[in-house]
Amino acid sequence: MTILIWANVVTAIIAFLLMGLVTIGFAPHLRLRLKDHDANSLMSAFVALTSSLVWVRLLWWSLLRPLAGAWEWLPPGVFTISGQGINTGFNLWAIAAALAALGALYRSLPLPERDHYNWLTVPFYPRRFSIVWRW
Secondary structure, three states: OHHHHHHHHHHHHHHHHHHHHHHHHHHHHOOOOOOOOOHHHHHHHHHHHHHHHHHHHHHHHHHHHHHHHHOOOOOOOOOOHHHHHHHHHHHHHHHHHHHHHHHHHHHOOOHHHHHHOOOOOHHHOOOOOOOOOOO
C-alpha cells in the first residue's frame, strides 16, 4: 500500500508540472471570442476547460487532499488499494496527455527553430536561451 501512495504522489507531481508546461505553451494560442463562436474559439474553450479540469483534479485529489488529511486540517483520507490505483492511473493518463500536447507544440515550431528547443522547453518559444538538454 505504501508503494501505491508513493506512486500516486510522484505521478501526480510529474503530471501537475507537465500540465503547467502545457498551460504555458498553449496560452498564446488560445483565442476565446465571446461574440463570435467560430471553430477556433470553441476549440480554445475546450482546451482551456479540459486543462483546468485536469489541474483542479490533480491539485485536490492527488496533492492537497492527502496533505490536508496528513496535517489534520480535514478528516484523513481513506487510502484504499483501488483508490490509489485509480488515482495513479489517472495521473499516468494526464502525463501521457501532457506529453502529447508538448509534442504537438514542438512539431508546430518552424523547422529551423526546432534545434533550439525540446519537448520540455518548447512552451517558452519564441524566447531564445541556450539548450539545456536535447532528446
